[in-house]
Amino acid sequence: MTAWIALVHHPVVDREGALITTAITNLDVHDIARSARTYDLPGYFLVTPIEAQRRLVERILGHWRDGAGARRVPERAEALARVEVVASMEEAAARVEARAGAAPLSIVTSARAGREATPYVEAARRCAERPAILWFGTGHGLAPVVMEQADLVLPPIRGVAAYNHLSVRAAVAITLDRLFGGD
């Protein structure tokens, strides 16, 4: 199973559907890296076109991989070892293709019902066949153009309530468990 994960800060939309770039959140770096490591994904990309934000993440990663944080919490260094910061979704896809030797399957997730969705069990099977990237949007979700161009769309996570405003950290955790958990 070679499914990368990517947290996208652009292009995403705001509450009104306008195209925006969100700020990187420190806790998204940590929480999602720990979830990705738990499910043994080969890598986790943070995607932002803002250079200052990429430098900020590199500083955070340095602290936890090689600095005081790594000595104090070694398992955090292990999780963050697989994190990479890239300027665009294209750059993330190109890196995966260079490593895996094939263009990755593009899988998107959405809190809203939209295009016909692929059941989790079927998506997991497809991930076993070829490299894939699971894209998660910040803000109010991935831009419509990204949703339309993806190879697969996962069903929205629904609990028992009509309410569906999970944090992206919770949505990533549940998605990885549904796709790759099974114990």
Add this chain to the structure above:
Amino acid sequence: MTAWIALVHHPVVDREGALITTAITNLDVHDIARSARTYDLPGYFLVTPIEAQRRLVERILGHWRDGAGARRVPERAEALARVEVVASMEEAAARVEARAGAAPLSIVTSARAGREATPYVEAARRCAERPAILWFGTGHGLAPVVMEQADLVLPPIRGVAAYNHLSVRAAVAITLDRLFGGD
């Protein structure tokens, strides 16, 4: 299904196993409230013996339930409406008993394999029969005495890796999905 959730800041243990009280984290309030609301749980308790921390959480809740936050992000107000702050695990259990009319089943979770665990499907069935509280520990987990006195222990969440250092936010999300998701 009447399963409450509780995030315990005392009694929990640190890396070396010493009994400690952890600090409340703002994001734990929000993320876990959103997950609890998504799976339609009746309530989410934050447990801390420190009065100043309880007052801090009440201020956060006020902002999001009735203040500027509620006007800006109404769905957040809806999630936080079910959050309560209590001084002890006993107080949380007493409140559940007062409302549900029976002493709640006490269910604990652990990142480590320990006592014989009850499979998720069986635990979900038990939650359908009587009120329950799902206890989650901060720091390095619930104190041993809490683990020993619980009625049920859920199996540790394992991905495909031996690594198991999920954030408590991710662990709660996955646990709720395994117990109450099923779509």
